[in-house]
Amino acid sequence: MACFIVPTTEAIVTTIANRFVKKHECQKPAEDSGKLPFSVKLGWLNKLLWGGSALLAFEHLWHGEIQPFFPFLTAASDAQATAEMLHEMATSGVAMAVLVTLVWGVMVLIAGRFEKQKALPLHQEVTES
DSSP: OOTTHHHHHHHHHHHHHHHHHHHHHHHSOOOOOSOOOHHHHHHHHHHHHHHHHHHHHHHHHHTTOBOSSTTSBGGGGSHHHHHHHHHHIIIIIHHHHHHHHHHHHHHHHHHHHHHHHHHSOOOOOOOOO
């Protein structure tokens, strides 16, 4: 019914946070350490959340659960449906947002491993001719 609202809210918060992070990164002197800035990594989370939220919203629109007039969500029209909607947001919505954030965390860890490997000097054998 409205499970997409939770990841959308997280996407809004991370988008605002990303703007502050970018501003802070611009104020620091740039160092070329071969590492991706955190704002780029946070941008990955934003893209995952916004994309997933858009797909979920479209799916709910397709099934007639979203309407173009107030109260916008058909489940908000009566108390029992609203309680069911809030329960779905608390269970499915939170679970989806947490899962997407965990996937992003794994992506950041993998990127960190690649950055460390890139930063380490490669052992090259020198052959004498």
